[in-house]
């Protein structure tokens with residue numbers, strides 16, 4: 522039998538630090554900027570990598586009106602943790618999953634009448650009503666009734682019993698670029714549908730469209746709710762958007778050096794022998810790799826920070842280890858902490874910097890840091906709690 526308490530412990534010398542004060546600043550600032558417009562905070566994908574449950578708690582505490590997830594499992598995780606705030610699942614479900622929507626007491630994106638009917642049946646069996654948000658496709662071609670048919674089809678949905686059409690929404694594929702022409706066309710499309718419905722006396726209470734880019738740059742897309750993800754965590758969706766307030770980056774990825782080796786001319790480092798020493802070198806081993814969401818493409822082109830100094834990544838990244846060259850810093854020791862993403866001294870490696878190196882976007886960089894890395898939550902610079910998906914209950 523195990524005798525030690527494994528909860529709230531940092532067993533692994535690699536972790537993600539999350540500044541709860543930064544999240545709180547970001548959410549409160551965005552809320553203030555929005556005024557009367559409601560905010561749905563997107564906490565899908567483990568809260569973009571920062572931890573779904575702690576993010577949901579902090580964000581709701583700071584006044585978010587709704588939480589957004591994209592699958593029933595994510596909604597379950599929040600409900601199981603005791604989060605009672607309104608949740609909208611913007612992801613699709615199959616008709617035979619409708620009981621879960623009712624059981625979880627969430628609102629559901631629907632774009633197929635068969636799913637609406639299944640929800641209606643499940644709701645009736647429980648003596649309740651299913652709250653749905655109708656998705657309209659104005660140009661993403663992902664989910665949604667196509668905008669050319671929406672105004673005609675929606676009235677049919679109103680006859681389905683035990684269904685409450687709480688919201689209607691669409692999504693931008695490109696709200697954060699300089700060229701806003703397509704985004705503006707999408708706004709026209711959705712407004713046109715809203716007008717046609719209202720002319721028939723159909724009034725859907727909540728209309729929503731804007732993501733972070735739309736929230737910043739497209740005020741006519743706000744309607745009475747926006748859906749904000751990335752900005753809550755402290756990052757602008759691109760560098761082409763307006764920056765009307767300050768955001769504080771909330772995520773830092775750190776590791777402690779677990780090994781130091783002197784290598785000779787001709788020695789090779791890592792799988793594939795990608796690094797061959799041309800002279801004697803000193804290298805350090807970091808205990809995390811691509812299975813933790815640290816991209817293999819960073820081999821050779823990435824770097825980490827040690828006391829504000831840059832240490833280049835060499836050799837191929839392993840599943841659980843990364844090599845950095847420390848030849849110029851003989852004072853570095855086993856146990857020293859390095860920063861893989863975030864601020865260190867007066868230097869910073871942002872998710873945008875990593876994204877630029879690997880040909881990706883900041884969204885992918887932050888959301889890919891895996892659950893194998895413990896999350897260390899900080900408030901006022903002090904450790905608040907540790908969430909470890911492997912050792913936690």
Ligand SMILES: Cc1ncc(COP(=O)(O)O)c(C=O)c1O
Pocket residue numbers: 563611692731732733734748749750751752758
């Ligand atoms: C449907 C939907 N709404 C809102 C968002 C939030 O976008 P952002 O993180 O750019 O604010 C997303 C994120 O991908 C989404 O899929």
